[in-house]
Amino acid sequence: DAGVTQSPTHLIKTRGQQVTLRCSPKSGHDTVSWYQQALGQGPQFIFQYYEEEERQRGNFPDRFSGHQFPNYSSELNVNALLLGDSALYLCASSLWFGTWENGWYFGEGSWLTVV
Amino acid sequence: DQQVKQNSPSLSVQEGRISILNCDYTNSMFDYFLWYKKYPAEGPTFLISISSIKDKNEDGRFTVFLNKSAKHLSLHIVPSQPGDSAVYFCAASKDAGGTSYGKLTFGQGTILTVHP
Numbered sequence: 213d214a215g216v217t218q219s220p221t222h223l224i225k226t227r228g229q230q231v232t233l234r235c236s237p238k239s240g241h242d243t244v245s246w247y248q249q250a251l252g253q254g255p256q257f258i259f260q261y262y263e264e265e266e267r268q269r270g271n272f273p274d275r276f277s278g279h280q281f282p283n284y285s286s287e288l289n290v291n292a293l294l295l296g297d298s299a300l301y302l303c304a305s306s307l308w309f310g311t312w313e314n315g316w317y318f319g320e321g322s323w324l325t326v327v
Numbered sequence: 328d329q330q331v332k333q334n335s336p337s338l339s340v341q342e343g344r345i346s347i348l349n350c351d352y353t354n355s356m357f358d359y360f361l362w363y364k365k366y367p368a369e370g371p372t373f374l375i376s377i378s379s380i381k382d383k384n385e386d387g388r389f390t391v392f393l394n395k396s397a398k399h400l401s402l403h404i405v406p407s408q409p410g411d412s413a414v415y416f417c418a419a420s421k422d423a424g425g426t427s428y429g430k431l432t433f434g435q436g437t438i439l440t441v442h443p
Contacts, residue, residue: 216370245430254331254416254433255371268430302370304431315361316431318370 214239216305216319224325225293233288233322237305243267244286245316246278247302255302261286262308290324298326330354331419333434340441346404348437350417353398357419361431362391362402365414374415375402407441414438 217236225231237244243262247255257270261280280286284305290297300323304316332351340346350360358379363371377384377391377400384391390403404411417434 247431247433252435254333254418254435255431257430257432260430270430315373315376318363318372320368320370 216303216317218301218303218319218322220322221320222323222325224327227293227295227326229293230289230291231293231324233290233301233303233324234285235288235303235305235319236285237303238317241305241307241317242284243306243308244280244284245304245306246286246288247304248272249300249302249321251299258288293326295326298324300324329435330357331417331432331434333415333417333437335437336435337438337440340407340439342409342441342443343406346402346407346411346439346441348402348404348415348417348439350400350402350434351398352400352419354419354421354432355398356421357432359420360391360393360400361418361420362389363416363418363433364411365416365436371416404439407439409441409443412439412441 216238219234245260246258249255258272259266260268264280275291277289300321302321303319306316330353361376362374364374365371375386375389375391377393382393393400414436416436418431
């Protein structure tokens with residue numbers, strides 16, 4: 213039973229560039245959420261996708277956008293990168309009609325460094 | 328607006344003793360509380376949770392206590408083991424149907440070190 217997988221594991225980008233991060237949810241899950249974890253901080257909710265639509269969004273600018281595909285996998289795109297975007301980006305999958313006890317399963321994350 | 332706070336950045340405990348990790352929240356709308364454990368270079372792993380209708384939940388060596396009036400929860404680990412050394416995150420969620428289950432609000436984390 214494959215868990216949540218994310219790619220790439222690490223990447224370095226230059227200010228102003230754009231980046232795409234990818235996530236495959238745990239087998240059987242249909243909902244994907246993205247979190248940003250800055251160094252020394254807890255993860256912060258970016259947005260959530262279900263049925264290929266953004267369902268909830270946290271306090272992040274429009275430079276952060278996403279997409280969900282019919283196979284439930286998801287992408288996080290960040291445009292016009294800033295130094296402050298350097299962080300660990302976590303993907304979490306869940307069941308839309310699950311119960312809260314089903315929980316959220318996290319991937320290992322993608323480390324983004326902006327120079 | 329830090330709605331979930333873990334005021335202790337780190338905690339050091341001797342093997343076999345009790346570890347107590349604390350978490351405070353400000354939003355009375357939170358219905359569910361979860362603890363996650365995170366090792367370096369890994370994603371957070373679910374540890375234990377509690378609903379706001381309960382005040383205690385136990386799972387093996389791990390017990391979570393919830394004090395709604397004080398908006399405070401704690402995680403007790405007894406006995407602590409060196410393998411428990413990790414970052415522990417407290418997280419909270421509101422119940423508003425399926426749309427809410429995807430959003431967790433996390434605390435800043437507490438680094439637990441268990442010495443042999």
